[in-house]
Amino acid sequence: MEHGVCICVCISTSCHTCKSYKSARTQKQMRKSSSIRPLQTRPVSLTLKIVPFRLAHGTTTLGFIFQGGVIAAADTRASAGGLVACPAVHKITPIHSHLVVTSSGSGADCMLWERILIREIRLYQLRHGHRLSIRATAKLLSSMLHPFKGTEMCVALTLCGWDNGPKLIYVCSDGARLQGDVFSVGSGSPYAYGVLDRELRWSLSKGEAISLAREAVFRATHRDAYSGNNVDLFHITAQGWSQRKREDLKEEYYRDKEKKGKKKNDKLK
Amino acid sequence: MEYLIGIQGPDFVLVAADNVAASSIIQMKHDYDKMFKLSEKILLLCVGEAGDTVQFAEYIQKNVQLYKMRNGYELSPAAAANFTRKNLADYLRSRTPYHVNLLLAGYDDTDGPGLYYMDYLSSLAKAPFAAHGYGLNKRFILNLPSFTVRLIDKEGIHDLEKLTLGTK
Numbered sequence: 426m427e428h429g430v431c432i433c434v435c436i437s438t439s440c441h442t443c444k445s446y447k448s449a450r451t452q453k454q455m456r457k458s459s460s461i462r463p464l465q466t467r468p469v470s471l472t473l474k475i476v477p478f479r480l481a482h483g484t485t486t487l488g489f490i491f492q493g494g495v496i497a498a499a500d501t502r503a504s505a506g507g508l509v510a511c512p513a514v515h516k517i518t519p520i521h522s523h524l525v526v527t528s529s530g531s532g533a534d535c536m537l538w539e540r541i542l543i544r545e546i547r548l549y550q551l552r553h554g555h556r557l558s559i560r561a562t563a564k565l566l567s568s569m570l571h572p573f574k575g576t577e578m579c580v581a582l583t584l585c586g587w588d589n590g591p592k593l594i595y596v597c598s599d600g601a602r603l604q605g606d607v608f609s610v611g612s613g614s615p616y617a618y619g620v621l622d623r624e625l626r627w628s629l630s631k632g633e634a635i636s637l638a639r640e641a642v643f644r645a646t647h648r649d650a651y652s653g654n655n656v657d658l659f660h661i662t663a664q665g666w667s668q669r670k671r672e673d674l675k676e677e678y679y680r681d682k683e684k685k686g687k688k689k690n691d692k693l694k
Numbered sequence: 695m696e697y698l699i700g701i702q703g704p705d706f707v708l709v710a711a712d713n714v715a716a717s718s719i720i721q722m723k724h725d726y727d728k729m730f731k732l733s734e735k736i737l738l739l740c741v742g743e744a745g746d747t748v749q750f751a752e753y754i755q756k757n758v759q760l761y762k763m764r765n766g767y768e769l770s771p772a773a774a775a776n777f778t779r780k781n782l783a784d785y786l787r788s789r790t791p792y793h794v795n796l797l798l799a800g801y802d803d804t805d806g807p808g809l810y811y812m813d814y815l816s817s818l819a820k821a822p823f824a825a826h827g828y829g830l831n832k833r834f835i836l837n838l839p840s841f842t843v844r845l846i847d848k849e850g851i852h853d854l855e856k857l858t859l860g861t862k
Contacts, residue, residue: 567745574745575790595722600745603715605723614720 483651485613485642486516486527488583489621490591490606493631494662497585498638499527500613500646501655501671512654513671520546522665524559524586529611530579530598538580542566559584559592560604567602574600581610587661613645613652620644635660635669643677695836696741697827698728700797702809706847707799709809710857711739712827712838727842732758733768734850735801738778741826742794742814750792754778771800775810775818782816795826801846831859 486499499516502509514532518539519525526542528535545565549557557565563584570580581597595603595610607625609617620641629637639656646652658669695716700709715726730738730751736758740751757777762768769777775798785791791814798810811817811824828834843854 571745571749597717597744600743600749601715601717601722602745602748603723603726608722618720 484529484611485617485645485652486529486611487609487617488585488593490593491629491634492627495585495591496634496638497525497527497659498642499657500642500652502653504651517657517659525659525666527583530581534578534580558588559586563594563596563602566596570598583608587663613649616645616648617641643674646674697829698739698797699825700799700809701823702807706845707807707809708845709799710841710843713840730755736771736774737799739797740794746792746794750794770802771808779812779816779818786816799846
Protein backbone atom coordinates (compact mmCIF):
# COMPACT_ATOMS: atom_id res chain seq x y z
CA MET A 426 0.00 0.00 0.00
CA GLU A 427 1.41 3.30 -1.10
CA HIS A 428 2.03 5.86 1.59
CA GLY A 429 0.25 9.15 1.08
CA VAL A 430 2.40 12.22 0.64
CA CYS A 431 1.06 15.46 1.92
CA ILE A 432 2.44 18.34 -0.07
CA CYS A 433 0.66 21.19 1.50
CA VAL A 434 0.92 24.89 1.75
CA CYS A 435 1.30 25.15 5.45
CA ILE A 436 -0.25 28.16 7.12
CA SER A 437 1.19 26.98 10.39
CA THR A 438 4.62 27.28 11.82
CA SER A 439 4.32 24.64 14.46
CA CYS A 440 2.62 21.68 12.78
CA HIS A 441 4.48 19.02 10.94
CA THR A 442 2.21 18.27 8.02
CA CYS A 443 5.09 18.95 5.68
CA LYS A 444 6.23 15.50 6.72
CA SER A 445 4.51 12.73 4.86
CA TYR A 446 1.25 11.44 6.28
CA LYS A 447 1.41 7.80 7.26
CA SER A 448 -1.18 5.56 8.86
CA ALA A 449 -0.05 3.08 11.50
CA ARG A 450 -0.58 0.20 9.10
CA THR A 451 1.50 1.60 6.27
CA GLN A 452 4.22 2.52 8.73
CA LYS A 453 4.71 -1.17 9.49
CA GLN A 454 4.75 -2.03 5.80
CA MET A 455 7.20 0.73 5.07
CA ARG A 456 9.65 -0.53 7.60
CA LYS A 457 9.57 -3.84 5.77
CA SER A 458 10.26 -2.36 2.33
CA SER A 459 13.18 -0.03 2.91
CA SER A 460 13.27 1.03 -0.75
CA ILE A 461 10.34 3.42 -0.20
CA ARG A 462 11.63 6.38 1.79
CA PRO A 463 9.22 8.93 3.19
CA LEU A 464 9.42 12.48 1.88
CA GLN A 465 11.04 14.23 4.80
CA THR A 466 11.35 17.98 5.00
CA ARG A 467 13.06 19.75 7.84
CA PRO A 468 10.79 20.50 10.80
CA VAL A 469 9.07 23.82 10.33
CA SER A 470 9.56 26.80 12.65
CA LEU A 471 12.95 27.64 14.05
CA THR A 472 11.33 30.04 16.49
CA LEU A 473 10.02 27.10 18.56
CA LYS A 474 13.50 26.80 20.04
CA ILE A 475 13.52 30.44 21.15
CA VAL A 476 10.07 30.93 22.67
CA PRO A 477 9.17 28.90 25.75
CA PHE A 478 5.59 28.21 24.64
CA ARG A 479 4.13 26.59 21.55
CA LEU A 480 3.67 29.13 18.78
CA ALA A 481 0.19 28.65 17.44
CA HIS A 482 -0.42 28.64 13.72
CA GLY A 483 1.07 31.37 11.51
CA THR A 484 -1.99 33.43 10.79
CA THR A 485 -4.41 35.97 12.22
CA THR A 486 -8.10 35.20 12.17
CA LEU A 487 -10.77 36.70 14.32
CA GLY A 488 -14.50 36.69 14.82
CA PHE A 489 -16.85 38.58 17.10
CA ILE A 490 -20.55 39.08 17.59
CA PHE A 491 -22.36 42.38 18.07
CA GLN A 492 -25.88 43.75 17.71
CA GLY A 493 -25.70 43.65 13.91
CA GLY A 494 -24.59 40.03 13.54
CA VAL A 495 -21.20 38.33 13.32
CA ILE A 496 -17.99 39.63 11.77
CA ALA A 497 -15.31 37.21 10.60
CA ALA A 498 -11.95 38.57 9.45
CA ALA A 499 -8.62 37.01 8.51
CA ASP A 500 -5.35 37.81 6.83
CA THR A 501 -4.36 36.08 3.58
CA ARG A 502 -0.78 34.98 4.05
CA ALA A 503 0.27 31.33 3.93
CA SER A 504 3.72 30.80 5.39
CA ALA A 505 5.91 27.72 5.26
CA GLY A 506 8.57 28.46 7.85
CA GLY A 507 10.10 31.73 6.75
CA LEU A 508 8.76 31.60 3.21
CA VAL A 509 5.57 33.38 2.19
CA ALA A 510 4.24 30.42 0.25
CA CYS A 511 1.15 32.26 -0.95
CA PRO A 512 0.12 35.88 -0.38
CA ALA A 513 -3.52 35.43 -1.38
CA VAL A 514 -5.11 32.52 0.43
CA HIS A 515 -8.77 32.26 1.40
CA LYS A 516 -8.87 31.58 5.10
CA ILE A 517 -12.58 32.19 5.43
CA THR A 518 -14.83 29.67 3.70
CA PRO A 519 -18.61 29.70 3.51
CA ILE A 520 -20.18 26.42 4.59
CA HIS A 521 -23.78 27.35 3.87
CA SER A 522 -25.72 30.54 3.51
CA HIS A 523 -25.62 31.32 7.22
CA LEU A 524 -22.29 29.86 8.29
CA VAL A 525 -18.70 30.70 7.46
CA VAL A 526 -15.63 29.13 8.99
CA THR A 527 -12.25 30.80 9.52
CA SER A 528 -9.35 28.43 9.47
CA SER A 529 -5.88 28.35 10.91
CA GLY A 530 -3.32 25.63 11.43
CA SER A 531 -2.21 23.46 8.59
CA GLY A 532 -3.52 24.62 5.22
CA ALA A 533 -4.14 21.16 3.83
CA ASP A 534 -5.89 19.90 6.95
CA CYS A 535 -8.15 22.95 7.06
CA MET A 536 -9.12 22.68 3.40
CA LEU A 537 -9.92 19.01 3.86
CA TRP A 538 -12.01 19.50 6.98
CA GLU A 539 -13.91 22.42 5.46
CA ARG A 540 -14.89 20.20 2.53
CA ILE A 541 -15.88 17.38 4.88
CA LEU A 542 -17.96 19.77 6.96
CA ILE A 543 -19.74 21.15 3.88
CA ARG A 544 -20.50 17.60 2.80
CA GLU A 545 -21.79 16.46 6.19
CA ILE A 546 -23.97 19.52 6.71
CA ARG A 547 -25.49 19.17 3.24
CA LEU A 548 -26.12 15.45 3.79
CA TYR A 549 -27.83 16.15 7.10
CA GLN A 550 -30.01 18.76 5.45
CA LEU A 551 -31.03 16.38 2.67
CA ARG A 552 -31.70 13.49 5.03
CA HIS A 553 -33.59 15.36 7.75
CA GLY A 554 -35.19 18.24 5.91
CA HIS A 555 -33.81 20.95 8.15
CA ARG A 556 -30.44 22.56 8.71
CA LEU A 557 -28.26 21.62 11.66
CA SER A 558 -27.84 24.36 14.26
CA ILE A 559 -24.42 25.98 14.61
CA ARG A 560 -23.85 24.39 18.03
CA ALA A 561 -24.68 20.97 16.64
CA THR A 562 -22.38 21.61 13.67
CA ALA A 563 -19.57 22.43 16.08
CA LYS A 564 -20.23 19.30 18.12
CA LEU A 565 -20.32 17.19 14.96
CA LEU A 566 -17.03 18.65 13.80
CA SER A 567 -15.48 18.14 17.22
CA SER A 568 -16.50 14.46 17.27
CA MET A 569 -15.15 13.96 13.75
CA LEU A 570 -11.82 15.47 14.78
CA HIS A 571 -11.57 13.43 17.98
CA PRO A 572 -10.04 10.25 16.45
CA PHE A 573 -7.17 12.38 15.17
CA LYS A 574 -6.28 13.78 18.56
CA GLY A 575 -2.65 13.10 19.34
CA THR A 576 -1.71 12.85 15.68
CA GLU A 577 0.00 15.69 13.87
CA MET A 578 -3.19 17.02 12.39
CA CYS A 579 -3.57 20.71 13.16
CA VAL A 580 -6.86 22.54 12.65
CA ALA A 581 -8.29 25.46 14.57
CA LEU A 582 -11.58 26.63 13.09
CA THR A 583 -13.96 29.36 14.19
CA LEU A 584 -17.54 28.75 13.11
CA CYS A 585 -19.25 32.12 12.61
CA GLY A 586 -22.90 31.91 11.83
CA TRP A 587 -26.49 32.78 12.46
CA ASP A 588 -29.31 30.55 13.72
CA ASN A 589 -31.87 32.23 16.00
CA GLY A 590 -29.19 34.77 16.83
CA PRO A 591 -25.48 35.29 16.17
CA LYS A 592 -23.23 32.38 17.08
CA LEU A 593 -19.46 32.08 17.35
CA ILE A 594 -17.86 28.76 18.21
CA TYR A 595 -14.17 27.81 18.27
CA VAL A 596 -13.31 24.19 17.41
CA CYS A 597 -9.78 22.85 17.49
CA SER A 598 -8.15 19.52 16.69
CA ASP A 599 -6.92 19.34 20.32
CA GLY A 600 -10.56 18.76 21.20
CA ALA A 601 -11.49 22.20 22.47
CA ARG A 602 -14.98 23.46 21.62
CA LEU A 603 -15.83 26.88 23.01
CA GLN A 604 -18.76 29.18 22.38
CA GLY A 605 -18.11 32.86 22.99
CA ASP A 606 -18.46 36.47 21.93
CA VAL A 607 -15.01 37.07 20.54
CA PHE A 608 -12.27 34.74 19.38
CA SER A 609 -8.97 35.34 17.69
CA VAL A 610 -6.78 32.46 16.57
CA GLY A 611 -3.24 32.29 15.30
CA SER A 612 0.19 33.72 15.91
CA GLY A 613 -1.17 37.23 15.43
CA SER A 614 -4.01 36.72 17.89
CA PRO A 615 -2.42 38.46 20.92
CA TYR A 616 -2.14 41.64 18.86
CA ALA A 617 -5.66 41.31 17.52
CA TYR A 618 -7.02 40.69 21.03
CA GLY A 619 -5.26 43.84 22.17
CA VAL A 620 -7.20 45.95 19.67
CA LEU A 621 -10.49 44.04 20.07
CA ASP A 622 -10.59 43.97 23.87
CA ARG A 623 -10.26 47.71 24.00
CA GLU A 624 -13.02 48.72 21.57
CA LEU A 625 -15.44 45.83 21.34
CA ARG A 626 -18.99 46.48 22.56
CA TRP A 627 -22.33 44.90 21.74
CA SER A 628 -23.74 48.24 20.57
CA LEU A 629 -21.30 48.82 17.69
CA SER A 630 -22.79 49.84 14.37
CA LYS A 631 -22.06 47.76 11.27
CA GLY A 632 -19.53 50.30 9.96
CA GLU A 633 -17.76 50.53 13.33
CA ALA A 634 -17.59 46.77 13.68
CA ILE A 635 -16.12 46.34 10.20
CA SER A 636 -13.51 49.01 10.77
CA LEU A 637 -12.66 47.49 14.17
CA ALA A 638 -12.10 44.09 12.59
CA ARG A 639 -9.96 45.61 9.85
CA GLU A 640 -7.93 47.55 12.38
CA ALA A 641 -7.36 44.45 14.53
CA VAL A 642 -6.13 42.40 11.57
CA PHE A 643 -4.03 45.29 10.32
CA ARG A 644 -2.28 45.76 13.69
CA ALA A 645 -1.70 42.02 14.00
CA THR A 646 -0.23 41.76 10.51
CA HIS A 647 1.94 44.79 11.19
CA ARG A 648 3.65 43.13 14.15
CA ASP A 649 3.39 39.44 13.35
CA ALA A 650 5.76 38.21 10.67
CA TYR A 651 3.61 35.22 9.77
CA SER A 652 0.50 37.28 8.99
CA GLY A 653 0.08 39.85 6.28
CA ASN A 654 -0.79 40.75 2.72
CA ASN A 655 -4.56 41.32 2.58
CA VAL A 656 -7.58 41.21 4.86
CA ASP A 657 -10.76 39.29 4.14
CA LEU A 658 -13.93 40.32 5.89
CA PHE A 659 -17.28 38.54 6.10
CA HIS A 660 -20.44 39.85 7.77
CA ILE A 661 -23.13 37.35 8.75
CA THR A 662 -26.68 38.37 9.60
CA ALA A 663 -30.09 36.73 9.67
CA GLN A 664 -30.18 37.20 5.91
CA GLY A 665 -26.95 35.28 5.34
CA TRP A 666 -23.29 36.09 4.79
CA SER A 667 -21.87 38.91 2.71
CA GLN A 668 -18.23 39.33 1.76
CA ARG A 669 -16.36 42.59 1.65
CA LYS A 670 -13.89 43.22 -1.14
CA ARG A 671 -10.42 41.98 -0.23
CA GLU A 672 -8.23 44.88 0.88
CA ASP A 673 -4.49 45.20 0.55
CA LEU A 674 -3.00 46.15 3.89
CA LYS A 675 0.03 47.72 2.26
CA GLU A 676 -2.11 50.74 1.36
CA GLU A 677 -3.56 50.83 4.86
CA TYR A 678 -0.02 50.90 6.21
CA TYR A 679 0.93 53.90 4.10
CA ARG A 680 -2.28 55.72 4.98
CA ASP A 681 -1.59 55.08 8.64
CA LYS A 682 2.01 56.27 8.28
CA GLU A 683 0.83 59.45 6.57
CA LYS A 684 -1.69 60.10 9.33
CA LYS A 685 1.00 59.64 11.98
CA GLY A 686 3.37 61.89 10.04
CA LYS A 687 0.70 64.62 9.86
CA LYS A 688 0.01 64.32 13.59
CA LYS A 689 3.71 64.64 14.33
CA ASN A 690 3.98 67.73 12.13
CA ASP A 691 0.94 69.27 13.82
CA LYS A 692 2.53 68.65 17.21
CA LEU A 693 5.83 70.17 16.14
CA LYS A 694 4.06 73.28 14.88
CA MET B 695 -3.46 26.98 35.21
CA GLU B 696 -6.83 25.78 36.41
CA TYR B 697 -8.21 25.58 39.89
CA LEU B 698 -10.80 23.43 41.62
CA ILE B 699 -11.67 23.28 45.31
CA GLY B 700 -14.21 21.37 47.36
CA ILE B 701 -15.10 21.49 51.07
CA GLN B 702 -17.39 19.01 52.78
CA GLY B 703 -19.48 20.34 55.65
CA PRO B 704 -21.79 18.52 58.10
CA ASP B 705 -24.71 18.52 55.69
CA PHE B 706 -23.45 20.17 52.52
CA VAL B 707 -20.58 20.21 50.03
CA LEU B 708 -19.25 23.52 48.76
CA VAL B 709 -17.35 23.54 45.47
CA ALA B 710 -15.73 26.23 43.35
CA ALA B 711 -13.93 26.27 40.01
CA ASP B 712 -12.22 29.03 38.05
CA ASN B 713 -13.77 30.36 34.86
CA VAL B 714 -10.88 30.51 32.45
CA ALA B 715 -10.68 28.53 29.22
CA ALA B 716 -7.15 29.04 27.95
CA SER B 717 -5.19 28.07 24.89
CA SER B 718 -1.46 28.18 25.73
CA ILE B 719 -1.00 31.70 27.12
CA ILE B 720 -4.18 33.32 25.81
CA GLN B 721 -7.44 33.33 27.80
CA MET B 722 -10.06 32.43 25.24
CA LYS B 723 -13.02 32.66 27.62
CA HIS B 724 -13.47 34.29 31.04
CA ASP B 725 -16.84 32.73 31.84
CA TYR B 726 -16.35 29.03 31.18
CA ASP B 727 -18.21 26.63 33.47
CA LYS B 728 -16.13 23.61 34.51
CA MET B 729 -18.85 21.88 36.51
CA PHE B 730 -20.93 19.10 35.00
CA LYS B 731 -24.23 18.11 36.58
CA LEU B 732 -24.37 14.32 36.78
CA SER B 733 -27.69 14.19 38.58
CA GLU B 734 -29.85 16.32 40.87
CA LYS B 735 -27.34 16.06 43.71
CA ILE B 736 -24.03 15.21 42.08
CA LEU B 737 -21.56 17.60 40.45
CA LEU B 738 -18.42 16.65 38.57
CA LEU B 739 -15.68 19.28 38.36
CA CYS B 740 -13.24 18.58 35.59
CA VAL B 741 -9.94 20.19 34.54
CA GLY B 742 -7.10 18.98 32.35
CA GLU B 743 -6.29 18.67 28.69
CA ALA B 744 -8.43 20.63 26.24
CA GLY B 745 -10.69 18.10 24.54
CA ASP B 746 -10.35 15.34 27.13
CA THR B 747 -12.19 17.23 29.87
CA VAL B 748 -15.43 17.74 27.97
CA GLN B 749 -15.33 14.33 26.24
CA PHE B 750 -14.75 12.42 29.46
CA ALA B 751 -17.10 14.45 31.64
CA GLU B 752 -19.93 14.25 29.12
CA TYR B 753 -19.37 10.50 28.77
CA ILE B 754 -19.71 10.04 32.54
CA GLN B 755 -22.68 12.41 32.64
CA LYS B 756 -24.59 10.53 29.95
CA ASN B 757 -23.84 7.16 31.50
CA VAL B 758 -25.08 8.26 34.92
CA GLN B 759 -28.29 9.52 33.33
CA LEU B 760 -28.62 6.27 31.38
CA TYR B 761 -28.38 4.29 34.63
CA LYS B 762 -31.28 6.30 36.01
CA MET B 763 -33.36 5.67 32.88
CA ARG B 764 -32.65 1.94 32.91
CA ASN B 765 -33.06 1.28 36.61
CA GLY B 766 -35.48 3.94 37.78
CA TYR B 767 -33.22 5.29 40.53
CA GLU B 768 -30.06 7.37 40.54
CA LEU B 769 -26.49 6.31 41.17
CA SER B 770 -25.21 7.39 44.58
CA PRO B 771 -22.21 9.75 44.67
CA ALA B 772 -19.95 6.92 45.88
CA ALA B 773 -21.07 4.67 43.04
CA ALA B 774 -20.67 7.47 40.48
CA ALA B 775 -17.17 8.21 41.78
CA ASN B 776 -16.11 4.59 41.54
CA PHE B 777 -17.63 4.31 38.07
CA THR B 778 -15.66 7.38 36.97
CA ARG B 779 -12.46 6.03 38.44
CA LYS B 780 -12.94 2.67 36.71
CA ASN B 781 -13.34 4.41 33.36
CA LEU B 782 -10.20 6.49 33.90
CA ALA B 783 -8.29 3.36 34.91
CA ASP B 784 -9.48 1.42 31.87
CA TYR B 785 -8.31 4.14 29.50
CA LEU B 786 -5.08 4.79 31.38
CA ARG B 787 -3.05 2.05 29.74
CA SER B 788 -4.68 2.36 26.34
CA ARG B 789 -3.55 4.38 23.34
CA THR B 790 -5.82 7.25 24.36
CA PRO B 791 -5.59 7.96 28.08
CA TYR B 792 -7.69 10.84 29.39
CA HIS B 793 -5.57 13.52 31.04
CA VAL B 794 -8.18 14.94 33.44
CA ASN B 795 -8.22 15.85 37.13
CA LEU B 796 -11.59 15.62 38.82
CA LEU B 797 -13.52 16.43 41.93
CA LEU B 798 -16.87 14.72 42.41
CA ALA B 799 -19.18 16.28 44.97
CA GLY B 800 -22.54 14.87 45.92
CA TYR B 801 -25.21 14.45 48.56
CA ASP B 802 -26.50 10.99 49.32
CA ASP B 803 -29.86 10.82 51.13
CA THR B 804 -28.62 7.99 53.37
CA ASP B 805 -24.90 8.69 53.71
CA GLY B 806 -24.93 12.48 53.62
CA PRO B 807 -22.48 14.75 51.80
CA GLY B 808 -19.40 13.33 50.06
CA LEU B 809 -16.40 14.78 48.23
CA TYR B 810 -14.22 12.55 46.08
CA TYR B 811 -10.80 13.50 44.71
CA MET B 812 -9.65 11.83 41.47
CA ASP B 813 -6.65 12.48 39.33
CA TYR B 814 -5.49 11.53 35.86
CA LEU B 815 -3.73 8.38 37.12
CA SER B 816 -7.17 7.26 38.34
CA SER B 817 -6.52 7.50 42.03
CA LEU B 818 -9.66 7.96 44.14
CA ALA B 819 -9.86 9.36 47.64
CA LYS B 820 -12.84 10.44 49.71
CA ALA B 821 -11.73 13.57 51.51
CA PRO B 822 -13.23 16.26 53.72
CA PHE B 823 -11.57 18.91 51.56
CA ALA B 824 -9.66 18.74 48.29
CA ALA B 825 -8.27 20.91 45.53
CA HIS B 826 -6.53 20.78 42.15
CA GLY B 827 -4.17 23.49 40.97
CA TYR B 828 -2.75 26.66 42.52
CA GLY B 829 -5.42 28.92 43.97
CA LEU B 830 -3.12 31.49 45.50
CA ASN B 831 -4.00 35.10 45.00
CA LYS B 832 -1.29 37.76 45.07
CA ARG B 833 1.54 35.23 45.35
CA PHE B 834 1.07 33.26 42.19
CA ILE B 835 2.36 34.62 38.87
CA LEU B 836 -1.11 34.25 37.36
CA ASN B 837 -4.24 35.60 38.92
CA LEU B 838 -7.45 33.83 38.04
CA PRO B 839 -10.11 36.50 37.62
CA SER B 840 -13.30 34.80 38.74
CA PHE B 841 -14.74 31.60 40.21
CA THR B 842 -18.10 29.84 39.99
CA VAL B 843 -19.28 28.63 43.39
CA ARG B 844 -21.98 26.01 44.02
CA LEU B 845 -23.41 24.34 47.10
CA ILE B 846 -24.92 20.84 47.25
CA ASP B 847 -27.19 19.90 50.14
CA LYS B 848 -30.25 17.73 50.64
CA GLU B 849 -32.29 20.11 48.53
CA GLY B 850 -30.03 19.83 45.52
CA ILE B 851 -27.51 22.02 43.77
CA HIS B 852 -27.57 25.78 44.46
CA ASP B 853 -25.66 28.44 42.56
CA LEU B 854 -23.92 30.89 44.83
CA GLU B 855 -22.56 34.30 43.96
CA LYS B 856 -19.70 34.33 41.50
CA LEU B 857 -16.43 35.27 43.17
CA THR B 858 -14.40 37.92 41.41
CA LEU B 859 -11.03 38.47 43.04
CA GLY B 860 -8.21 40.56 41.69
CA THR B 861 -8.35 42.68 38.55
CA LYS B 862 -10.18 41.42 35.44
